Amino acid sequence: MKKIILGLLAAMMSFGACADAAEGQEYYLEYLRPYFGYNGQDFAEQHLKVEWKRYFKKDAKRFIKTYSKKHPESAEFLASEDFQKIAPHIADFAIKYAADSGELAACN
Structure with a gap:
């Protein structure tokens, strides 16, 4: 029982537990949009939820590699x-706003 509780606590404290989509939207618009040029909705809809999760695994290495190639000025x-x-x-x-999410980001 103790191991289960510790496992749950560890899972809650992992990668996405402290993340915030609203903050992410603001950060995207402020820091990444100038490099990428897409509005927030167009950016998020480039991939499905499962694909985005893969891109951001292990310190976002796949995201960094892919988007540095697509947009060398952002590397x-x-x-x-x-x-x-x-x-x-x-x-x-x-x-949150991936192509298969059914949600629309309200950002330009």
Whole structure:
């Protein structure tokens, strides 16, 4: 029983537990949109929820690799500590408004 409770607590404290889609939306608009050029909805709809989860696994390595190639001008920022701090929020935003989410992001 003790192991189950500890496991649940660890799961709650993992990657997405502290992320916030609203913050992610703000961070996307402020930091990534200037590099990528997509509005928030177009960005989030590029992938399904499961795909976004894969992109942001393991310190967002797949996201960084893919989007650094797509948008070379963003590579330095994506490789920075600043990006690592906001990545969980960006992930939560992208997952919440993914192509298969049925939700629309209200951002330009």
